[in-house]
Amino acid sequence: MDIFFYVVVFVFGLAVGSFLNVVIWRWPRKESIIQPGSHCPKCGSPIAWYDNIPVLSFILLKGKCRHCKEKISFRYPLIELLAGLLSVLAFWLFGFSRWYFIYYAFLASLFAASIIDIEHRLIPDEISVGGMVVGIGLSFLPERRIPVFDSLLGAIAGFLILFIVAELYYLITRREGMGLGDAKLLAMIGAFLGLRSLPLVIFAGSMLGTIIGIFFLFLSKEGRFYKIPFGPFLSVGSLVYLVISTGNIRVQLGAFNWILGI
Structure with missing residues (x-):
């Protein structure tokens, strides 16, 4: 059962990491983190939900934009993974509270x-x-x-x-x-x-x-x-x-x- 909860909080952390990628990219540029939705910074094409799954989409797309084939920086899945590990650490320290x-x-x-x-x-x-x-x-x-x-x-x-x-x-x-x-x-x-x-x-x-x-x-x-x-x-x-x-x-x-x- 403990393993199940650790997996859950890790996946939750991956999702948080995906949001952090938006924050990290947009706030320094004085852009809204709400609108517009996720899009390729190169060609501007909207990113569909199935291309925005943390880590997995990066692997399936082979690190490239589906539309313009521009390379996606490895920092995106790395930030998601690290955010997932931070979530696991927080759960280990404080439990589900x-x-x-x-x-x-x-x-x-x-x-x-x-x-x-x-x-x-x-x-x-x-x-x-x-x-x-x-x-x-x-x-x-x-x-x-x-x-x-x-x-x-x-x-x-x-x-x-x-x-x-x-x-x-x-x-x-x-x-x-x-x-x-x-x-x-x-x-x-x-x-x-x-x-x-x-x-x-x-x-x-x-x-x-x-x-x-x-x-x-x-x-x-x-x-x-x-x-x-x-x-x-x-x-x-x-x-x-x-x-x-x-x-x-x-x-x-x-x-x-x-x-x-x-």
Whole structure:
């Protein structure tokens, strides 16, 4: 029976991933995610429902548009598969409950924000500011996981921390470092996960960012001036915090919970 539910949530995640592909493509271009319907970006032909089945349609069409035969980027099925895996992870952490849907929506939003940040070096306010409002609103639920005050402090502190870091960096170097998009995203994370999550989220994100930064320092022609999007690293830090602060993993960490802020 457990396997059945995992398959169901994986398929549900694939469908969410298909929607995320629309969000990732359209929001940075200031396009509606509702109208027009799915269409080929090359020839503009509408995509029929049977050609829009997550992953399967890509395989059956051999990665090409049915009408103009333009190649379909492999990123589309990849995003769908990763969204499916995130759904499975959320189900493993929270079971079939309201928290599965809430935190899967949170993870899916971070995932979309990360891809957009990588491709466009921006994070849409629809995700960050909208997500922050939703996160604070959820703290008012009767069976809330994060108290209202903790959610509010998390949002405020999350924004201020990166805002101050960005301002100090500019004062010292006269170059823009982090944008306000990163600060808004951390505000959203703080609203969902609470104030205590921020140290681990920032630490994990910074460590991963440093490793990737060193990699690009040597391989990129821009060297130390290469602009690395920080949103994906904050998202990974949030995922790390969410995993280790939930269920059996938290119990096994024992005394380290206080150090990690969980």
